[in-house]
Amino acid sequence: GNSVTQMEGPVTLSEEAFLTINCTYTATGYPSLFWYVQYPGEGLQLLLKATKADDKGSNKGFEATYRKETTSFHLEKGSVQVSDSAVYFCALTARQGGKLIFGQGTELSVKP
Amino acid sequence: EPEVTQTPSHQVTQMGQEVILRCVPISNHLYFYWYRQILGQKVEFLVSFYNNEISEKSEIFDDQFSVERPDGSNFTLKIRSTKLEDSAMYFCASRVGVEGYTFGSGTRLTVV
Numbered sequence: 001g002n003s004v005t006q007m008e009g010p011v012t013l014s015e016e017a018f019l020t021i022n023c024t025y026t027a028t029g030y031p032s033l034f035w036y037v038q039y040p041g042e043g044l045q046l047l048l049k050a051t052k053a054d055d056k057g058s059n060k061g062f063e064a065t066y067r068k069e070t071t072s073f074h075l076e077k078g079s080v081q082v083s084d085s086a087v088y089f090c091a092l093t094a095r096q097g098g099k100l101i102f103g104q105g106t107e108l109s110v111k112p
Numbered sequence: 113e114p115e116v117t118q119t120p121s122h123q124v125t126q127m128g129q130e131v132i133l134r135c136v137p138i139s140n141h142l143y144f145y146w147y148r149q150i151l152g153q154k155v156e157f158l159v160s161f162y163n164n165e166i167s168e169k170s171e172i173f174d175d176q177f178s179v180e181r182p183d184g185s186n187f188t189l190k191i192r193s194t195k196l197e198d199s200a201m202y203f204c205a206s207r208v209g210v211e212g213y214t215f216g217s218g219t220r221l222t223v224v
Contacts, residue, residue, distance in 0.1 A: 043218050046213065089154075103154060
């Protein structure tokens with residue numbers, strides 16, 4: 001079946017460090033891929049998305065590239081801030097408009 | 113920016129009691145979802161709802177669960193006889209097009 005696997009957390013970084021959170025997926029066909037962020041005490045917010053191979057999603061300094069050859073969608077940011085501390089979820093939909101399938105989430109903690 | 117509103121934010125109930133979790137989706141959205149997140153675990157799909165009927169449900173969504181859109185604005189999730197393992201954060205989501213899910217802030221359900 002379709003699934004998403006993320007690197008385990010928590011990830012602790014110093015402010016201005018480079019961030020990578022790995023995400024790989026298993027899906028038939030051509031899924032759409034997403035990163036969602038959950039700040040403490042809040043709901044899920046869409047961070048970025050990509051709907052086809054080689055697409056790059058970007059938002060707020062975060063980027064992720066849809067790599068079909070490696071079935072990956074790794075999240076990166078060049079310089080993290082304390083305010084980026086949150087839980088990050090990689091997700092896919094196996095067909096347009098279908099249900100979201102989430103990875104287990106990666107907690108990021110950024111220290112000043 | 114339009115929001116998905118969930119009430120209550122936190123509900124405590126005794127085992128065996130019925131609970132109703134309420135959601136007001138974005139007004140022009142057509143597809144509605146419930147997800148849940150057990151503490152520290154991944155976000156899991158429960159059910160999707162379109163055109164006044166369930167379009168897909170997971171194996172978690174057994175006979176104890178039901179959904180309803182009673183008045184064209186609210187979207188409710190009912191658990192008939194709660195169990196301890198139903199304790200989780202429940203998220204409502206809605207969308208209008210093939211992408212663009214919007215999540216609510218969630219209801220934390222605690223079954224004691």
